């Protein structure tokens with residue numbers, strides 16, 4: 001492959017990834033725009049808006065309009081713009097989609113083969129829940145899990161406050177776990193998780209719309225969705241007691257810190273070897289420190305895990321944001337029954 005072909009491939013790859021990521025931060029130097037020939041523009045369209053995935057699960061219309069306008073502004077001075085790029089922009093301009101929900105495509109690794117598609121909203125709160133979008137801590141936790149697959153090997157995992165399900169689904173798809181249960185307290189969120197499982201792991205649900213049990217599944221892990229509200233001390237069925245608990249962006253409201261610790265304590269009572277991993281973007285230090293104190297008051301201890309490696313460089317959380325991944329275990333001095 002010539003240097004210029006390699007450069008064209010890199011530009012194409014970067015444009016496609018930006019489109020999937022929902023990012024408008026790309027730019028093309030004149031020499032890059034020169035390489036966006038008719039053929040390469042078609043390759044861009046084929047990998048994005050003309051792909052079966054995007055036709056079925058389109059990205060936010062408002063974003064598409066801005067992306068295509070920006071792309072045209074870079075290419076137009078140097079190359080003839082592909083008819084289908086104009087056609088797509090015109091149809092996006094005519095569309096009256098209200099855009100409350102859209103699909104986001106999270107690319108894993110270098111190529112474009114591994115994509116997690118999530119139906120979500122951009123809004124912080126919908127119907128009284130923060131669970132209808134993917135938060136940065138979810139990307140951080142999924143990224144860390146992918147870089148530390150051995151921790152999850154053959155383990156039973158339970159996710160607290162799953163939201164639309166990005167982290168749990170990524171782990172179910174890419175780490176060789178035994179099973180995973182995604183939980184939340186809000187009916188709309190649980191419905192969204194089920195939809196997202198259906199998109200990404202269609203083989204995990206049988207014709208009767210039930211999650212498959214071991215014998216029915218091929219290579220897919222056992223995946224389930226369950227209502228779990230930390231405010232209610234519901235018993236977790238013994239077959240669902242996990243080896244690992246995960247949670248992303250669940251430490252944000254002082255009123256739920258004690259209920260959250262109660263759930264952890266109950267799970268530790270059932271499995272002393274339990275490991276808990278909680279990822280946070282620290283927006284309010286007081287709330288986060290209060291959580292650390294609440295852990296201590298509940299015979300739980302923690303260590304901070306370093307977050308150096310990244311499999312999924314596209315998702316890196318800006319370093320300006322304070323972030324933390326905690327591993328929580330039961331205090332060694334704790335005596336059962338104390």
Ligand SMILES: C[S@@+](CC[C@H](N)C(=O)[O-])C[C@H]1O[C@@H](n2cnc3c(N)ncnc32)[C@H](O)[C@@H]1O
Nearest residue numbers: 130131134135138161162163185229230248249
């Ligand atoms: C900020 S969102 C994080 C969602 C997801 N983990 C992510 O990072 O994208 C917090 C989640 O915790 C859930 N949650 C809040 N209070 C809860 C409670 N008492 N019991 C269970 N889940 C709760 C919310 O419904 C929401 O889905």
